Amino acid sequence: MGRAFPFSAIVGQEQMKLAMILTAIDPRLGGVLVFGDRGTGKSTAVRALAALLPRITVVRGCPVNAASPADCPPWAKICCTETEERQTPVVDLPLGVTEDRVTGALDIERALTQGEKAFQPGLLAQANRGYLYIDEVNLLEDHIVDLLLDVAQSGENVVERDGLSIRHPARFVLIGSGNPEEGELRPQLLDRFGLLVEVGSPDSIDERVEVVERREAFETNPEKFAKKWEKREREVRDRIIAAREQLGAIRKPKAVLRDCAALCMKLGSDGLRGELTLLRAGRALAAYQNAKTLNRDHLRAVAGLALSHRLRRDPMDEAGSTARVSRAVEEVLR
Incomplete structure (x- = not known):
């Protein structure tokens, strides 16, 4: 390989x-x-x-x-x-x-x-x-x-x-x-x-050029390209390792748990899987950012990832799922 x-x-x-x-x-x-x-x-x-x-x-x-x-x-x-x-x-x-x-x-x-x-x-x-x-x-x-x-x-x-x-x-x-x-x-x-x-595909010329340049550099000399990114890779790895160790110690205030429930109810999410996933994703993000306590900023950052595929179809609302989640986040977590 x-x-x-x-x-x-x-x-x-x-x-x-x-x-x-x-x-x-x-x-x-x-x-x-x-x-x-x-x-x-x-x-x-x-x-x-x-x-x-x-x-x-x-x-x-x-x-x-x-x-x-x-x-x-x-x-x-x-x-x-x-x-x-x-x-x-x-x-x-x-x-x-x-x-x-x-x-x-x-x-x-x-x-x-x-x-x-x-x-x-x-x-x-x-x-x-x-x-x-x-x-x-x-x-x-x-x-x-x-x-x-x-x-x-x-x-x-x-x-x-x-x-x-x-x-x-x-x-x-x-x-x-x-x-x-x-x-x-x-x-x-x-x-x-x-x-x-x-x-989606990059929507700017500069970004598309950057993708092509990096891919071409990697395929030309994988070892040299990997060495260039070695420090950045190590930083991400160290943050993941530290987050794994800290995950269980992240504090979860009752108010944030109520925010999770309120957001899922606002979106009409069935069952409790939405709340649990939102909570776990927010906690993982808090650990990755070396925060000690889960807060609303963490929920805002992961709400779209955790909830956009759990929405009931609403024939009266033509907005996409991502837009509906963003709107609910603004209303509940403002």
Whole structure:
């Protein structure tokens, strides 16, 4: 695998970068859905963030990237106790993938050649402790999306078929991307993603030129380009690490919790997932900014990411979801 484009060198797309940073700080946010034009840096940003993050410790040869031999599932039969440092995994889930390939299934080759019933791990095992990236998620079969969202929420993959009864950890950040012109996601699936970002192509000549220049410089000499951005990358990495450690200590005043509830009620958000996501995203941002207390400024900054895809359709309001959230934020948090 070649060197990833530096995360800090991505031009613009600040909301997309912020959403991915927030999920790196608090994976419980539930992943990110990025909708927009092709060629706007969606997959580049995922791989760049994974390369930016601290390397993880894994048991050598473990199919689920376990941090210690005690965490390796019994079916893996790993005898090795040595660990190694490895980049945070990013696993691509292709369109047309089968359920067996996603969850894992009976190892047919070992069954035929050795007469042994064994488990062949799937993509969920590979993605444990990392990122699972789905391009064109809106074109993926519904039952596969349902399966992925259930596993992402529970953090465990369970396989009960072909005489197998297998469980293994599957804790990953789910990143989906797509072009809304090619098909929409069902509302109940939209609601299960923590954050939603809408991205577009740069709308200024200077910004488009900057994108081309940086990409050309990277492809010409990746090592030299990476070295130029090394300091900036380290700064972002250190802030993410510090935010992870500080996350649990962020104070959440009752007034801010009431703001979360009032904002979701104003927008007609169903259930309480909106409040929880808004709270967690705001807290992650507060930690990233080294603040001690969650406040309204943090909620304002993340409200669009956390709530724009949870709105009920209003036939009397022709404004887009982003505009409706902005209007509600001004009314409730002014």
